[in-house]
Amino acid sequence: MIQSMTGFGKHVVQLPSKKITIEIKSLNSKNLDINARIPQSYREKELELRKMIADTLVRGKVDFGLYVEITGEETTAEVNQGVVKKYMKQLAGIVQGEDIKLLELALRMPDTMKTDKNDIDATEYGAITTAVKEALSEIKKFRSEEGNVLERDFKSRLLGLGGLLEKVQDMDPERLNTVRERLEKAVADLKVEVDANRFEQELIYYLEKYDITEEKVRLDNHLKYFETTLKSKDSNGKKLGFIAQEIGREINTIGSKANYAPMQQLVVQMKDELEKIKEQMLNVL
Structure with a gap:
């Protein structure tokens, strides 16, 4: 199950003389980047709060806000x-x-x-940590819901890529025959005597350079591996990104070897589907 890096969580705690609001927002990022806005009187606990967030969210650009509103007569x-x-x-x-x-x-x-600096009351800090946990729980739920949307989109794109790969496989014999006929016609137009056996050997060697059997097999395996990884327990956007790169490499190789316009058109469609996957991959945890 994948998770998005986009999310929002908020929790409010009402104490006898204060209202404490915790807000956490996250966006996509290659690593974990926490921007914390905390009142000066709570700065001594910043490292602990950052660790709580890092242990839960793992990756993303995170904005953390702790806001305090005095509702009673208490003031420092x-x-x-x-x-x-x-x-x-x-x-x-x-x-x-x-x-x-x-x-x-x-x-x-x-x-x-x-301002007199006083030690943070243990009960008050306990309420703050509880609020942070609640906000983190909300943002994780948000991330999971966004991840479900992304997963459905990925599966749809994979299905499209699989369908295009089948068309490539069905078209491959026709492509090779067309390339062969094109070469035979080019030699015939020269109107020169050629050794039939030697010509056949050279033709086979030439066609082997355009053989895409390995690329088709590897691309099919990469598509299946991507789908399997989507179903894994942990969200691993970086791993999915690596698999997407391998998918792109095989598609590019097929395109460079195709030498056949109808197949190259299919390759363009495959690249378009893959680009849409890569765009969404930026949001995956």
């Missing part, structure tokens, strides 16, 4: 009165104005607010 921020008064005194010596206006100006200056 206080006005730094000494600094504010000093600013007001200095401002009064520069401009004439009411105290309220001077106060407004002073509060815009640096260091007018001070």
